[in-house]
Amino acid sequence: MSVFLELTIKRLRLKYGGLALMLVFMQACQYGLHQELNVTQDKLSPLNTRFNINQQDIELLNGYAEESAAPDSNTKLITQVWGTPTKTDLNGDGQQDAVLILSQNGVGSGIFYYLVVAIREGEHFKGSKAFLLGDRIQPHEVRVDKNRITVQLLDRLKSDAYTTLPSITTEQRFVYDADTQQLIAVEPNFAGEADPARMTLGMKTWYWEKTQYNNDSEQKPKLAQKFSLKFEANGKVLITTDCNAMQGEFSVTDNQITLSKMISTRMFCADSQEQEFSKMLTNVSSYFFTGKGRLILELKYDSGSMTFW
Structure with missing residues (x-):
């Protein structure tokens, strides 16, 4: 406490008693709290960063964010x-980046x-x-080697209910693509971060990134990770969209490659792609x-191509 504040409190105590002292103390606490919050907000830290989760920007303050789940909703x-962010240089620019898990x-x-x-x-x-x-998994550890990220966690069988405690040790592997600034999931048994000679259709679930047409027009999904392809060993392809689940053969x-016999559930969704x-x-x-870990599906008559990550 400053000498000036101490003298002020002594004078007020003599003149007005304990009530004035309480008011001054409360103002001092509020000022101190305001200063502390400003320091937390301005401090260079990955805990004070904005992330995009399911097309929604979430801005963390000291590793925490709370907001209404929906307009006029009391649910937060x-x-x-x-855990603790893992600091490393992911893009090779000499600055320390960070890998985090959010719940x-x-x-x-x-x-x-x-x-x-x-x-x-720079400074942010x-x-x-x-x-x-x-x-409802249980994260355990994050390991980083250059731009390769391994997350070790406990999970459950797909047939288990979510009330079943996770007990199966598993790993999920990713690479950070500095060009697109995206995380790319990699098959756990996949040797090498993006070797086209080793990649297969069935190695992972593929998410639609964009379609580039030869007239220079481009189409992208409005909702990320809603459009996906999963190629199975039995010749089936499982498809998700922003509205229905689909299934076909390949x-x-x-x-x-040929995709055929596609069937779909019949839900109607406005503005669906x-x-x-x-x-x-x-x-x-x-x-x-x-070499960037992408699957490219070329369209007939050299009309364009679809990119999946």
Whole structure:
């Protein structure tokens, strides 16, 4: 406490008694709290960073955020950092970035865990889009080697109810792509971070990133991670969109691929991109992988290509 404040309190105590002393003390505490919050907000830290979770920007203050789950709702959506951020240089620019796991709860009974990165850009951090690790899992450890990230966690069988405590040790692996500033999931048994010769259709679930047409037009999903393809060993392909779940068959000869016999649930969704996405899939003719870990599906008649990550 400053000498000036001490003298002021003594004078007020002599003149007005304990009530004035209490008021001065309360004002001093408020001033101190305000100063402390400002320091926390201004301090360079990945705990004070904005991240994008399910198309919603969440700004953390000291590793915590709380807001209404919906307009006029009393339910609070709580987002917070799990554990301690792992600091490392992810993009090779000589600055210390950070890898974090976020938990989010408040809607329903789930506790969802996400992987994010905070990239150091001078005197602030830029947060990434979040990658869902799972619901009611138990994170254990994050390991980083250059731009390769391994998350070790406890999970449960897909057939288990969410009330079952997670007990199965598993790993999820990712690479951080500095060009697109995105996290890319990598098959756990996949040797090498993006070797096209080792990549297969069935190695992971593929998420639609964009479609580039040869007339220079481009189409992207309005909702990230809603449009996906999962190729199964039995020749089935499982498809999700922003509205329905779909299933079809695929056949491959060399790098030629055909998607056929697609069926879908019949839910109607306003402003859905499902019809356009389905039409693209029926026009797929070939595929290849890139050194950035992407699956490229080329469209018939050299009309364009779909990119999946």
